[in-house]
Amino acid sequence: MSDTAVIELRNVSLSYEHRPVLKNVNFKLNNGEFCYLIGPTGIGKSSFLKLLYRDVVPDEGSVRVTDFPVNKISMKQVPILRRRMGIVFQDFQLLQDRDVYDNVAFALQVTGEKPKFIKQRVLEVLGMVGLSHRRKNMPSDLSGGEQQRVVIARALANEPRILLADEPTGNLDPKATQDIMNILKLINNRGTAVLLVTHDYAVVKKYPYRTVRLIDGKVQDLAWKGDKLVPLKKEPV
């Protein structure tokens, strides 16, 4: 793995019940980089993320996330790997029986942090997503956008080097989408690498960053040409 890469996939193939999803994929995300992963629904974008947080293992090839050879680590090391990354889904996955503070604190409690540190860190990350004033509210009292901000705050609690976001704006209105994107930009500016899975081209256009597309089981780098995203021509090696 190169010095600057936080994610690296080499010749990765993945299939579900003999149906190929990824074919010989190579991909690299550098430290502090922001990257979109786009592609139509069902193409395998979520599977790509699952490989990173080790919910699935590839049939072939190697997956590295920070220092972890993901496909080789033991089950005991998987939680340690997951603490190095923040994960955000479209469905918020907040615990409905706890308030905002407890939902974020929970991420630190399960990793055995001390109560004093937990309090300090929770207030810090809630401040980052602009929800300090809502810490005593239950998730059901919040709007979709606010709930997603709580999820982001929880994902940031362990100070991850990478944030994986799977359609984080998928269920949100344009205003909430803009809020979430601004928060993700802020997080990225602070040095966290962000890999954002989306099929919302408006977002990709409005906040231009490196964009890759998953097509026919392969990853393809894209660039804007006028109003269109076109495959980036590879320079001859």
Next chain:
Amino acid sequence: MSFKYIIKEGFAGIRRAKLAATTSIFSLFIAILLLGILSRVGYNVYVQAMSIKDLIEVEVFLFDIDERTTDEIERQLRAEEIVLEATYISKDSASAIMRQEFGPGVEELVDLNFLPASFKLKVDTEAGASQIETLVSSIQNLRGVDEVQYNEGLLRIMESNLNTFSLVGGGIALLILLASVILVYNTIRLTIYAKRELIRAMKLVGATNSFIRSPFIIEGVLQGVLSGLMAVTCVFFIFEFVIPLYLPEMGLLSWPFGSWYFLTGAMFGLAVLMGWWGSRLAARKFIEETYISG
């Protein structure tokens, strides 16, 4: 790992899934109660069987032999592992016993001189019929021994009944235990299913499987503690108050090993063990099968 968090979640688990937890606690309580009653009755059957067995004596009748041979036989009898006591009854003592049993006129009917000298053996009550049979055959081969007698029929019937009772009782106890473990297992499985979102979220933020499991195991143990306390109270109440009042003839049943706390302690321990085991089995299986991505 936050111990406080695990304990808090364990208690909260029971509170959040009241119906499932109540069903599980009640089922485990019934199972442990039945086992407690079965154990107490079984123990008393065993004690009765042993006291009957204690009455069984092996009598070794001797030919007219000299003192040296008699001593040698006594030595060999005492050397047998299952022989606890060997009492020598001389010809004169045998006559005296007969005189005592049949009254003073017996000498007019028979010549008491026909009674042989003998040894009366007290055999270990734990010894089985086959062991006693082996002992009898070996004694019969001793030089100077005429005949060996014991109540073989009674011993065989008692042993067979005791074996049947143990097998049936043990089988029922095992079935009850199995049913109780399955109930706890199912309750915890349902609890885990109901909390799959929580488990997914925990996995998402990097909680270890053992950390995720712990509150469920605490919950199972708590169910065991509550069931055990209820069953112990019930058994104590039944045997100390209800039976003496309504079935005084059964009031003779004693607590195993002489004190109430052996049985109640075992019942409580078993309830906790079943709670722990059932929840551990379910937690191990179903938490590992829960994936972040659903």
